[in-house]
Amino acid sequence: MTDFSRTRDLFHLPDGVIYLDGNSLGPLPKTALARATRTMADEWGEMLIGGWNKAQWMAMPGQIGNRIARLIGAEEGSVVIGDTLSIKVYQALASALDLRPDRRIVLSDSGNFPTDLYMAEGLLRTLDKGHELKIVAPEDVASAIDETVAAVMLTHVDYGTGRMHDIAEITRLTHEAGAISIWDLAHSAGAVPVDLAGCGADFATGCTYKYLNGGPGAPAFIYVRPGLQESARPALSGWLGHEAPFAFDLDYRPAGGVERMRVGTPPVIQMAVLDAALNAWGGIDIADVRKRSIELSELFIAEVEAGTDKLALASPRDANARGSQVSFRFHQGYSAMQALIARGIIGDFRAPDRMRFGFCPLYNTPEEIRRAAAALCEIVETDAWNRPEFLKREAVT
């Protein structure tokens, strides 16, 4: 059984803060700074260009990919890190459409994260072959999969509501229709059990700065099913995905395996920080994480609903249909979230009216959840959100 009192101590959490936004940006792992220092001072500073070999910078995208693979049920050698999630989505979808040249529908849903849809839109416009991005409601995805569909591109856990798709079932339907499945695991990796290999998923992508705590702008990851790796042709055919990058040939030849999804020079310092962050997962059973996450989120819903009737649950009530987050609708959600943040309780707001709370069992405790729920109820019950400093909207949260 995972000892979550031990894992909390792995992170720096500021005094007086209850952090329920690790689903946007995980907190600083205590060892990350020492690791960045080592990479900068001992490796970059002392080895200079030699760091690519001596400090194994060049191998890190695959090595760290393998560490992430273990958290998402992926095969060894099927995950590589680099770039951003947006780029990885483009790579996955471009390869998928290349594998289904006779089909023209990309199926997604309105709960997908916008950048996934934007990247698809940009790719389809670039291809200019009459593809259609078909966006349906999340509950209508299964029935919309048919033999016109080239790729089913979904985010496993809806960023806004926490609604969770059934990867196994949708992948099964996707394959029955002869289509390719692409899963964005941004809100899944480190949060809920995922069994990519068991589900036969074709491509998956994700970011590492949420539940994996890799730091702001940490590199993304991409998964390619082993059976597809040799036939997936990279649209973003960069030199580090070349069979022999340092031969400096003029023609591109894709590397074997998932390494072909590498593109340019990877961000070594951010990779090192992510590598340090992943140490937190040693000895952790993701099933324990899931169990605790459900306890925390059920507790939060119960305490909020007992304390106020001014908030409407925007997440599935069934814990099994929900990721590791809970959203409530509130007509002044932005201001109420600002009021909550002013008390040191950090969640976030997602347009148009959703107050979003993420639960990270590695460091969130039941006591924090009770206090956060009580503060939230008090704010909405007493109109404490209705103060000038909470009403102004900033550009970014």
Place this chain on the structure above:
Amino acid sequence: MTDFSRTRDLFHLPDGVIYLDGNSLGPLPKTALARATRTMADEWGEMLIGGWNKAQWMAMPGQIGNRIARLIGAEEGSVVIGDTLSIKVYQALASALDLRPDRRIVLSDSGNFPTDLYMAEGLLRTLDKGHELKIVAPEDVASAIDETVAAVMLTHVDYGTGRMHDIAEITRLTHEAGAISIWDLAHSAGAVPVDLAGCGADFATGCTYKYLNGGPGAPAFIYVRPGLQESARPALSGWLGHEAPFAFDLDYRPAGGVERMRVGTPPVIQMAVLDAALNAWGGIDIADVRKRSIELSELFIAEVEAGTDKLALASPRDANARGSQVSFRFHQGYSAMQALIARGIIGDFRAPDRMRFGFCPLYNTPEEIRRAAAALCEIVETDAWNRPEFLKREAVT
């Protein structure tokens, strides 16, 4: 007049090392570690998700872009950082071809860095509209520009030989033919004067880990000519290039200006390190850098040629036709470079037979150049390269 004895002290250079590979990876700026520590401990650690606003992480790609703009003669608001150079090349070429839909030739040369050619190859295959990547010898570029050409895509300074194109003249010919010019400034930014605005160049890209000393895997930059910014349609249409990223609309609408070339979440720690590295350029006149660079490279050539006739100059003899690097051909170039590195003199090797040396006036001194030239001559004259430990080729340099 720039005081280069002052600038050398800004960098950590290991004892006993003469570093002539800053054209591959610049050394560690002494303030970089403190800056990374601040970003990680004070910003990520204490502000958590709030860092995107409070520490201005979200604004950094444009702010740092403006700092780079000043080094390449670009207009304020015309440069943004992020991703890798490979990705930025793809973006520039995709936009260029979109702007010239009736043309099918992408003109480049055999001195272009391979990843630029690979990315073009991947894009053209993805477009599948019969485009041709036409690769000519560097000296034949000017005569190959005609009205069939959609885009002329070149690296300003050849990574292998140091041969330098005339941006103004080739851009003029490009525009006369109605084509779009794309310049890769990987070996130019911080090394040679560039006047993008004065030349009317359309797109430019570059990396920041060479002469700009941004660290391994530092983010790349892209320039879009102000007059083109509103018509350049991003193929990689990510959420941070959206007009309103936090509206979470389902449809993509490009942001105004060069910000539309942003894609996904930028690497905050690497951006901070790069920002610290750019402080070295305060008060530096790039004309002084160029003058000193020519002095150093002329000295190197003269000393090497006086000491041996076993090496053949692979770079232009005319300093005005050369960037800030010099290459010599040697039949056992790989092994000779290993022997040199074993003496603490670090250059690099580029297939098939080139020993490459970069000159960075911010920290390289004439005395270093003399010692490096003497050691190189001794190694090739005495066959000191011919030892088992120097003959084995590693995967990466």
